[in-house]
Amino acid sequence: MKNQAAVHLQRTMKQLVLTALLAATATVALADETAVPYPEGYRDWRHVKSMVIEEGHPLYGAFGGIHHLYANDRALEGYRTGTFPDGSVIIFDLLEAVQEGNAVTEGERKVVGVMHKDAQVYSDTGGWGFEGFGGGDPSERVVGGNAASACFACHAPQQSRDYVFSALRD
Amino acid sequence: MKNQAAVHLQRTMKQLVLTALLAATATVALADETAVPYPEGYRDWRHVKSMVIEEGHPLYGAFGGIHHLYANDRALEGYRTGTFPDGSVIIFDLLEAVQEGNAVTEGERKVVGVMHKDAQVYSDTGGWGFEGFGGGDPSERVVGGNAASACFACHAPQQSRDYVFSALRD
Helix, strand or coil: CHHHHHHHHHHHHHHHHHHHHHHHHHHHHHHHHHCCCCCCCHHHCEEEEEEEECCCCCCHHHHCEEEEEEECHHHHHHHHHCCCCCCCEEEEEEEEEEECCCEEEEEEEEEEEEEEECCCCCHHHCCEEEEEEECCCCCCECCHHHHHHHHHHHHHHHHHHCCCCCCCCC | CHHHHHHHHHHHHHHHHHHHHHHHHHHHHHHHHHCCCCCCCHHHCEEEEEEEECCCCCCHHHHCEEEEEEECHHHHHHHHHCCCCCCCEEEEEEEEEEECCCEEEEEEEEEEEEEEECCCCCHHHCCEEEEEEECCCCCCECCHHHHHHHHHHHHHHHHHHCCCCCCCCC
């Protein structure tokens, strides 16, 4: 009987461990579903436009430097039609602006900002997921759960343009 | 006889006109062989890097504004290996830099500068053909036959880097 009880306990423990593992996996899967993915290969995407934000500009604290916008093919469709389909990704690639000798050159990467369209997953923030990767490091998420206050608050007035500020140029 | 003479004259004129037309066509064909082609679709190419050149910079007269460099696939191979294969094309896309409110934004296109590698055709200028398209207009060639003095003179010291100043960054 002792052996049988031990076997039973072992089985129960195994089941508990398995259940815990499954629960943990489900949690990770859930987190991954809403986390904006790092935009692999975005440097090969279409360069939309650029801008330098200097000291004294109201956005200097957050976005001081030289930034380039890049768009994947779906986002290009969005720029052209006015409505960005799910899967549209727009990148705000911010580098240090090095002012020297009457020129501005590019320094270190400060952040890779991402807008990722998924109308269902990001319904609370206009259908867009927002994330920033500090220094361009895929593991350094600087927005996380704060997209509504840290990003969408400023984008909300752009509703008529699907919450996007930038426009495609030649 | 009068009629016959008139017919002969007409035939001679026709032949002269045809010969002139053929000669003109040949000249155009010859010019086209060495003329750097307008880089169709370059805005979809890889964005290499950018820079702002401000008043007071030694190159302000020629290149004042914000410029973006773009490279086709062969040029990317060149950046990576150090030797640019024939067919490599590098674009220097110069826009007005609009300084306002502690920011630099992009204005009108000033010129689309082109470096086009063909070791045989452009052997006099390091294997690179140079051209500038004023305002980005394919018919507005601002370099033409002056590539040696207007472009290559400045690029010559870059011989160890296949006459290219820019470098690929992440």
